[in-house]
Amino acid sequence: MRGPATHTYPPPDHVLACHHRSLSLARRVGAAVDELLRMVATKELRIAELGEESAEWLRQFLKRYASAGVDVADAGLVYLAERNGADAIFTLDRRDFSIYRLSNGKSLRLLPD
Numbered sequence: 001m002r003g004p005a006t007h008t009y010p011p012p013d014h015v016l017a018c019h020h021r022s023l024s025l026a027r028r029v030g031a032a033v034d035e036l037l038r039m040v041a042t043k044e045l046r047i048a049e050l051g052e053e054s055a056e057w058l059r060q061f062l063k064r065y066a067s068a069g070v071d072v073a074d075a076g077l078v079y080l081a082e083r084n085g086a087d088a089i090f091t092l093d094r095r096d097f098s099i100y101r102l103s104n105g106k107s108l109r110l111l112p113d
Contacts, residue, residue, distance in 0.1 A: 048084070050079065050080070054076070054083075057082075061075045061078060061079065061100075065100065068099050074096055074100065077089060077091070081102070081108055082102045086108070087106075088109035088110070089109075090111045091110060091111075094110055098110065
């Protein structure tokens, strides 16, 4: 039998500092999301769809990189890059995307450089 749960809380000044940083980040992220949505609305940016034809490719990719902890979102981005002939991808997830390879064995160039 397990004992009662133990809860630990950070000191109040740490919580307040984190809260202010979170608000600042939320404002910047909110502005970035707003800009992305503006770009979609004005057709400066296109949202690509995977489609049913991607299912088998995604299954194989997920199996190939299962030990690396690949997720469906990463697999979908690599699929779209391959389908559209892209050699670069914009991501902040450099660790995971530096591992992934296209079907031809080539790696994607990661942006920003």
